Amino acid sequence: MSIEQRIENAAALIKACQRMVVLTGAGVSKESGVPTFRDALDGLWAQYDPQRLATPQAFAANPKLVWDFYEYRREIMRPAQPNPAHRALAALETRFPGLPIITQNVDDLHEQAGSTNIIRLHGKINANRCSKNCQGSPTPIDVTTLEWDHAHDMPHCPYCGHPVRPDVVWFGEMLPLDQLDEAKSLSARADVMLVVGTSGVVVPASDLPHITKRAGGKVIEINPSESGITPVADIWLQGAAGDLLPRVVAALDTAQDA
Ligand code: APR
Numbered sequence: 466m467s468i469e470q471r472i473e474n475a476a477a478l479i480k481a482c483q484r485m486v487v488l489t490g491a492g493v494s495k496e497s498g499v500p501t502f503r504d505a506l507d508g509l510w511a512q513y514d515p516q517r518l519a520t521p522q523a524f525a526a527n528p529k530l531v532w533d534f535y536e537y538r539r540e541i542m543r544p545a546q547p548n549p550a551h552r553a554l555a556a557l558e559t560r561f562p563g564l565p566i567i568t569q570n571v572d573d574l575h576e577q578a579g580s581t582n583i584i585r586l587h588g589k590i591n592a593n594r595c596s597k598n599c600q601g602s603p604t605p606i607d608v609t610t611l612e613w614d615h616a617h618d619m620p621h622c623p624y625c626g627h628p629v630r631p632d633v634v635w636f637g638e639m640l641p642l643d644q645l646d647e648a649k650s651l652s653a654r655a656d657v658m659l660v661v662g663t664s665g666v667v668v669p670a671s672d673l674p675h676i677t678k679r680a681g682g683k684v685i686e687i688n689p690s691e692s693g694i695t696p697v698a699d700i701w702l703q704g705a706a707g708d709l710l711p712r713v714v715a716a717l718d719t720a721q722d723a
Contacts, residue, residue, distance in 0.1 A: 468704065475685045475700045476716035482657040482683075487554060487566045488673055489575070492662020492688060496548040496707040499572050500541060510537060519635045524596065528628040532619040535631045539590055542572055550661065550706035551578035553714045560717065567648045569663060569670050571633050584648050586640050586670055588633035599625035603632060645669065652676040660686045661706050665693030674698075687713075 466474075479485060491501040502515045513534070517523055524531045547555075555578040558564050563582045566575050571590040575583050595604040599622060606629045611620045620629040634640055648670075652658060658677040665671040674684045674694050686698035687706050695701050702709045 468702065468709075471700055471702055472709065472712050472716050475702060475713050476719075478657055478683055478685060478700070479659070479713070480717055482655075484655050485557075485561050485564060485657045485659065486651045486655040486677070487557075487564065488652075488658060488660045488663065488670065489554075489566060489568045489570060490661070490663025490665075490670070491570060493550050493554075493568075493706050494545070494548075494570055494572055494574055495662065496550065496705060497545040497572075497574055499545045499570075499574070510534065516636055519633075520637055521635055522637075524628075524630060524635070528596070528630070529619045532628070532630070535590065535633075542590065545572060545574060547574045547578035548707045550710045551575055551580070553710035554661075555579035556714055565647075565651050567651065567670070567673065569667065584644050584651070586634070586644055586648060588631070588641070590631060590633055592632035593620070593629050594632045595622040595625060595627060596630040597622070597625055597627045599627065605632070640669065648673060649676060652682075653680045655680075656682045658682060658684050660684060660688075660694050660698070661710065662688060663692065663694065665695075 518531055518534045551574045554566060554575065558581065565582045565584055566580050567584045567586065568575060569587050571587050573589065573591060593606045593608050595606055598604045606622060608620045608629060611623065613620050621627065622629055652673040653676050655677050658674055660674055663670065671693050674697055677684055678697050683699045684694065684697055685700045685702065686694050687702045687709050689704055
């Protein structure tokens with residue numbers, strides 16, 4: 466079947482659906498130049514395995530090293546702008562007000578594009594909190610109000626003195642329960658889940674399309690490569706999200722009801 470026909474079929478499913486939900490991963494931000502964990506490291510950082518730096522154990526052993534790693538990631542993410550895929554998802558809100566977007570990404574490109582209902586499973590790279598959550602969970606810290614020696618030190622919690630950490634979920638940590646519960650319940654109620662740019666191998670996010678399928682919903686996937694989700698996808702649109710998502714949204718205006 467041609468990609469045009471698949472886009473038509475996807476648009477027909479979306480047009481007919483009542484409760485839609487979107488699941489995104491690193492692939493949706495790829496065309497904005499946001500590097501994934503696996504391709505983030507060069508220069509000084511090339512000697513480190515990022516999956517080992519993004520752990521509570523690494524932070525306990527060397528908080529300054531992990532803090533500097535996140536400062537580096539923030540720096541390379543700073544110029545990133547939403548791409549046509551983020552914008553197409555935001556445009557879908559005219560048809561589905563408050564369209565929920567469950568994301569594994571820690572950037573804020575969905576918000577920048579104008580999406581209003583983001584369920585964050587892995588936190589937000591530009592937010593920080595007390596590593597002990599000493600004032601309750603979470604204890605947000607605005608580091609712009611703190612002073613420290615950037616070359617030799619890192620910020621510490623103004624309440625308890627423990628190191629400040631990025632408010633992201635590290636490997637081996639629990640996901641925020643309220644966000645995860647909401648993601649599961651949205652997945653169970655959705656008649657269409659649109660999955661964009663995730664390898665579908667990191668649990669529990671990778672379970673969500675299966676929840677939709679088991680409850681009788683349909684799964685549409687956009688990804689240039691086969692992923693862990695592809696076997697359960699009713700429609701796989703093979704290609705880049707920045708190319709295909711705007712075409713799906715444009716096709717909604719002309720699509721026949723499924
Ligand atoms: N459009 C759509 N998808 C794309 C594009 C693109 N332009 N380019 C790449 N992809 C796809 C890849 O084929 C791959 O399947 O995006 C997916 C990215 O996979 P991962 O890098 O594994 O990202 P993700 O699935 O979000 O990873 C989940 O793992 O790295 C940790 O905590 C991190 O949140 C992340 C989690």
